[in-house]
Amino acid sequence: MSRSNSQYRLAARPVGLPKPTDWEYAEEPAAEPGEGELLIQTLYLSLDPAMRGWMNEGKSYIPPVGIGEVMRAGGVGRVVASRHPRFAVGDHVSGALGVQEYCLSDGRGLTKVDPALAPLPVYLGVLGMPGMTAYFGLLDIGRPQPGQTVVVSGAAGAVGSVVGQIAKLHGCRVIGIAGGERKCRLVVEEFGFDACIDYKSQDVRTALREAAPDGVDVYFDNVGGDILDAVLTRLARGARIVICGAISQYNATEPVKGPANYMSLLINRASMTGMVVFDYADRYGEAAAEMSGWLAAGKLRSLEDVVEGGVKAFPETLLRLFRGENTGKLVLKVADE
Amino acid sequence: MSRSNSQYRLAARPVGLPKPTDWEYAEEPAAEPGEGELLIQTLYLSLDPAMRGWMNEGKSYIPPVGIGEVMRAGGVGRVVASRHPRFAVGDHVSGALGVQEYCLSDGRGLTKVDPALAPLPVYLGVLGMPGMTAYFGLLDIGRPQPGQTVVVSGAAGAVGSVVGQIAKLHGCRVIGIAGGERKCRLVVEEFGFDACIDYKSQDVRTALREAAPDGVDVYFDNVGGDILDAVLTRLARGARIVICGAISQYNATEPVKGPANYMSLLINRASMTGMVVFDYADRYGEAAAEMSGWLAAGKLRSLEDVVEGGVKAFPETLLRLFRGENTGKLVLKVADE
Numbered sequence: 001m002s003r004s005n006s007q008y009r010l011a012a013r014p015v016g017l018p019k020p021t022d023w024e025y026a027e028e029p030a031a032e033p034g035e036g037e038l039l040i041q042t043l044y045l046s047l048d049p050a051m052r053g054w055m056n057e058g059k060s061y062i063p064p065v066g067i068g069e070v071m072r073a074g075g076v077g078r079v080v081a082s083r084h085p086r087f088a089v090g091d092h093v094s095g096a097l098g099v100q101e102y103c104l105s106d107g108r109g110l111t112k113v114d115p116a117l118a119p120l121p122v123y124l125g126v127l128g129m130p131g132m133t134a135y136f137g138l139l140d141i142g143r144p145q146p147g148q149t150v151v152v153s154g155a156a157g158a159v160g161s162v163v164g165q166i167a168k169l170h171g172c173r174v175i176g177i178a179g180g181e182r183k184c185r186l187v188v189e190e191f192g193f194d195a196c197i198d199y200k201s202q203d204v205r206t207a208l209r210e211a212a213p214d215g216v217d218v219y220f221d222n223v224g225g226d227i228l229d230a231v232l233t234r235l236a237r238g239a240r241i242v243i244c245g246a247i248s249q250y251n252a253t254e255p256v257k258g259p260a261n262y263m264s265l266l267i268n269r270a271s272m273t274g275m276v277v278f279d280y281a282d283r284y285g286e287a288a289a290e291m292s293g294w295l296a297a298g299k300l301r302s303l304e305d306v307v308e309g310g311v312k313a314f315p316e317t318l319l320r321l322f323r324g325e326n327t328g329k330l331v332l333k334v335a336d337e
Numbered sequence: 338m339s340r341s342n343s344q345y346r347l348a349a350r351p352v353g354l355p356k357p358t359d360w361e362y363a364e365e366p367a368a369e370p371g372e373g374e375l376l377i378q379t380l381y382l383s384l385d386p387a388m389r390g391w392m393n394e395g396k397s398y399i400p401p402v403g404i405g406e407v408m409r410a411g412g413v414g415r416v417v418a419s420r421h422p423r424f425a426v427g428d429h430v431s432g433a434l435g436v437q438e439y440c441l442s443d444g445r446g447l448t449k450v451d452p453a454l455a456p457l458p459v460y461l462g463v464l465g466m467p468g469m470t471a472y473f474g475l476l477d478i479g480r481p482q483p484g485q486t487v488v489v490s491g492a493a494g495a496v497g498s499v500v501g502q503i504a505k506l507h508g509c510r511v512i513g514i515a516g517g518e519r520k521c522r523l524v525v526e527e528f529g530f531d532a533c534i535d536y537k538s539q540d541v542r543t544a545l546r547e548a549a550p551d552g553v554d555v556y557f558d559n560v561g562g563d564i565l566d567a568v569l570t571r572l573a574r575g576a577r578i579v580i581c582g583a584i585s586q587y588n589a590t591e592p593v594k595g596p597a598n599y600m601s602l603l604i605n606r607a608s609m610t611g612m613v614v615f616d617y618a619d620r621y622g623e624a625a626a627e628m629s630g631w632l633a634a635g636k637l638r639s640l641e642d643v644v645e646g647g648v649k650a651f652p653e654t655l656l657r658l659f660r661g662e663n664t665g666k667l668v669l670k671v672a673d674e
Contacts, residue, residue, distance in 0.1 A: 059604070060604050061603065061605075229595070243600070245603075246600055255597055257595065259596070260593045260595040262596060263561070263580070263583055264611075265609060265611035266582075266583075266612065267396070269610075269613055269616060271609065271611070272609045272610075273606075273608040273609075274600075274604065274606050274607055
């Protein structure tokens, strides 16, 4: 039995926004698992802002994707062949499957997931990397206290929407920042934030003065750029800024604009700390357990933006992310469950 | 007995580098202390980079000096008249005396100092605000561990020179950054740093690659600007950046340039934290005791750059600081001891 494996391989290092020609579409026969290996059919792929960084050359928190290599992507799939003692045909797993229909694996980095506990796309959202990022970034770095004010940018996105909900569960006042009226309404009505600032139609600095009159105790930053600079002007004493991402800068062709108001850190005895979710790998279980409980109790809302189209639709679907068109976790459906 | 009190009062909010006309020189009779007050004759005044910030309007960690008010300055003086139960004529005190020959005080914020334990200018240096800033900024925020690499900018200055020495006492490898060969030699030969980078003749980024091949664990930043950006490219995993000052930016007339490489905080799971020494006021005694011991044991070197000239010389002497002409703590001598 030979399976055809469609895939995207990195073809060029993009300048600015990625173009479809930065990847090469290829079809090859799927490999057969050897001893200790398994073959996974990709069902859903996670599309993340971080993918843009992985396409760049140079040192980062993870090695870049090499030219000619299958584009890195997290995903959820089903085991279709196995010579691995820990995985059986029919198991569902999540892991770094890559932008391809079939992934050959030695089992490292794979986690079994249970479609009876949560729909599979949720394992790429609240119960996946975005959820883990939100959970540990907010609680471990942001350390919000009940009654404090938490501000989250990218508030309608996969990470931001979870950050705000967890902050609410911890008794905080939560203000989102998102682009457009539709997203802002979602942030307040679906995710339960206390308020949401529309950076496309409002001056963030002025709006924050009204929404957070006592200052910002925790700022969870997914976007960088001017929004980070605006929030810096509104810090409360001892504020914690969590640097999770900087989507506004990922496709910049000009030099990154640093936060000009960083001396607010001194004035307010505040801190700005970077976080990478992989550092918390040995605690994912703890977070997943607590968040599964919240999901089951209806206290946490998971929203996935599932796009049909298969592997072939990967480039254009990823661009939706950088155009800010998704709400909630952007997922590409690759095959029927 | 009427004493004449020469002083400088703030006359204008400077744009860029302060000009002598930003202060007004005045002479008035020194006040006589009322009940619960004392009169202090200024002997030495502390000239600090922070003075530039105090001249600006707007919210900061301390209220600005008002137009028409005596320019704020720390100093050491001798009590010449007292109706205060805690202070007697002949006592020596340190506190915010202001740029004037005589200071009327109700005793708040004054600390008695002992000229038999250390020369009076040392109470404006290692045993004064710069020393306290170095001690708490490094140990409380930087948290250096033995064997780690500590980098200090403004290394020949009042704060930087003490930071590096304390880091050495804690078993760290210490690299200074200073301007000019003479200062760099001082930093290594007098203050015992392992190396010093001359930012005027060397590329800081390249020089750091050689001097700190394993990366920078703690960066104590007194200068901001391009040097902060260069150090950001060389952080070790989990690095701590202490934001103590940004002298390169204080006189800027263009918008402050934020640290463009701040995403290195994410890549390296690093933090950048602001500190203001006044927050540690209740622990000054602890620091002074430990540093006095180091001074007495010859383990800590205090270097003051004492300029003669009296109150009248204040504006031109302060400008030496922003031209980087001082080595060690810049002190203006106002009267003979």
